Amino acid sequence: MxxxxxxxxxxxxxxxxxxxxxxxLVRLTKTPMWLLxxxxxxxxxxxxGFGDFYGHLLSTIFLALLGLVVGCGIGLLTAIFLYRLPKVNEMLYPLVILSQNIPTIVLAPLLIIWFGFGLLPKLIVISLVCFFPIVVASMDGFRQTAPELKHYLNMAGATDKQIFWKLEFPHALPSIFSGLKISATYSVMGAVISEWLGAKQGIGVYMTLAQSSFRVDRVFVAIFFIMLLSVLLFGVIRMIEKLAVKGRKAGNR
Structure with a gap:
């Protein structure tokens, strides 16, 4: 362990x-509550107000985790698919990059028009935010496999599939986890953005209500919890990374 x-x-x-x-500074300058x-x-x-905030917090955690799992799962499968099929990669990888140039705040209202106010448009927003980091990080990790090790396995008669799953994929684990950590921090903000555009509950809804009533203290409560959730998700993935990567290294000795 x-x-x-x-x-x-x-x-x-x-x-x-x-x-x-x-x-x-706030006390010395006597800054009013509504300002800072x-x-x-x-x-x-x-x-x-935690009793009222608790339901919003759980809603955002559920959305963020679900979007993170879906976005990273699709992103990892996409990275494997593109890496294993170089010709397809030449056609589709530029589209993956272009997909990140669409502002989320512009795309989200269109998704609501197309799919309504349910879970699906929110899930699409969060998944898109989490999708790109894992694809890029995984592709870079696959490409950085030592050529001499691949040559050695080729000499030993290994197939391309065996080389990928026995060498390239394990070698790319640190890069994959790097993408996961970035996606984890993005997932919470993606969930909040999706809630701004149409939801009954969530930190995004809580922030909107606080802003409309000039409760700046509640806005900061929401901001701090968003930061805390992002840090916690980052920390959990970092712990899993240490267990997975170091455990794999220990097993190979």
Missing amino acids: PKISFRGGSAIAFLLFLFVLWEL PAPSAILTEAAA
């Missing part, structure tokens, strides 16, 4: 320093 250590102490210390500085609330006011609102 690999040792998983947390080395973010300096980052936490710096964040605490920023919060203390923020608190002091102090961290203490944000924490107070988070604790007092």
